[in-house]
Amino acid sequence: MADFQTSTHRSRWIFSPQELLEKREAANQRAAKSLEQFGVTRLEVHLDGSVSYVEPILDQKDNAERSLPKPLNCEEEQHMRIFYEQKIQEVCLAFKFPHKIQATAIMYFKRFYLQWSVMEHHPKHIMLTCIYASCKVEENHVSAEELGKGIQQDHQIILNNEMVVYQSLGFDLIVYAPYRSVEGFNEDMQEFCHARDEEQEKFKNFLQTANAEVDRIMLTDAPLLYPPGQLSLASLHRANEVHGVLDFERYLNILLSRQHSAYSTSQLFESLKSIDTLVGKLNIPTAKDMRHIDRKLKSCWDPSSQDENKKREKRSKHKSKRTASEMQGARA
Known part of the structure; x- marks a missing residue:
């Protein structure tokens, strides 16, 4: 830890609570504005690390006739981040990675989402890339193919997001755990x-x-x-x-x-x-807790899924009413 005092970790990545709040609110508001303007929050990531907004899927007429999905609020984004930070720990444990790799991956993940909203880059994809990058930096190399296969995910997602992660970290890759x-x-x-x-x-x-x-x-x-x-x-x-x-x-x-x-x-x-x-x-959300947030995030990425969610909820309510009626009939 002797070098921590002169490190970029100390000079660039230690904040006040107010600074964290401001950074996260700015990212959240930017994504919400994109949803309002383009009808979608998802960003296209290119191999050189550059990003671009997808083509607007709603024109002004669509916006007037169709309600937009609701963006995640800052609290929901926090739940999402914590959920996937714990997933990083679970994946690292499954691969029997050292604590240092786990800690570095989580720090990369935390730093990345000071720059971006989870509505812009899906945390499942960034989680995998942070683990992969951590393994490379800590010289415990695991191929993207091996990592993806181990958790049944497409390894190309890891590679596609690698450069945007490095750029979002300002290439400050040394972490003191x-x-x-x-x-x-x-x-x-x-x-x-x-x-x-x-x-x-x-x-x-x-x-x-x-x-x-x-x-x-x-x-x-x-x-x-x-x-x-x-x-x-x-x-x-x-x-x-x-x-x-x-x-x-x-x-x-x-x-x-x-x-x-x-x-x-x-x-x-x-x-x-x-x-x-x-x-x-600390409140670690369960998979059940995440269902509503996942649905909202999916709607932000693909607004057509909002219609599917509404149909599913309608069918569920109809089924519940029918079941209740059948039970009352059985009692009679």
């Missing part, structure tokens, strides 16, 4: 506690819990708000509440004095508390 520093802090804590051999199992469990906490932290906005060292300390602090391996405040006092840090212990604890609050508010 919290997992490595969690391991370093864990070893340092063992020395701090003068851990005996019989206590190794306790610290092993402590580390596993801390890594699980990092997994949850990575699904929040914390990686865009705080440096990785603070993310790792926040995960260890949460793990310590479970295992109670040391006096955490005393450890932080000694750590900060040893590093001649500009932070005070109280300031650092405030940051850890803020990260903890973000984790506490």
Whole structure:
């Protein structure tokens, strides 16, 4: 982590909460405006990374006669992002990728959607490309064909989106993940506690819990708000509440004095508390939760699907009424 202070990660990809809000609102509003103007939000992606709006599918007469689909709001976009960030974790686990690849892929995904709305680029496609790019950057190369085959997706989607992902990241591909520093802090804590051999199992469990906490932290906005060292300390602090391996405040006092840090212990604890609050508010949507949002997104990409959705809902309501009538008839 010695190079983090001079990295583009620190200088270009750590934001304030207000900055994140403004970037996401701007992307959402741009997509909503495209829907109003062109009747569709989907962007065509070219191999050189350039993008273009699809041909308008509705003229002014169509707009007057036919109601446009509703765009996703910012909260729905957030649910969509979190859902696919968790999918990144699931795919990386299935391929047995190291934590570093998972964290880098999620950071690429988060950064990409500071520039774009999920209505413009489908997160399923970008998710796969971020994993692929992460594998290449972290020198754990997996071919697009192998990755696509492993999760039953067309590998060409991965390749088609590769350049637009790199460009959206400003080619800032080096990511500092919290997992490595969690391991370093864990070893340092063992020395701090003068851990005996019989206590190794306790610290092993402590580390596993801390890594699980990092997994949850990575699904929040914390990686865009705080440096990785603070993310790792926040995960260890949460793990310590479970295992109670040391006096955490005393450890932080000694750590900060040893590093001649500009932070005070109280300031650092405030940051850890803020990260903890973000984790506490984390709500990971289920596939069932996503159905309504998926339908809205599909309508934004292909407004003709809105008519199909309405027909499906109408058939469903008709079926429910018919079933209720049949039940009442059976009782009679």
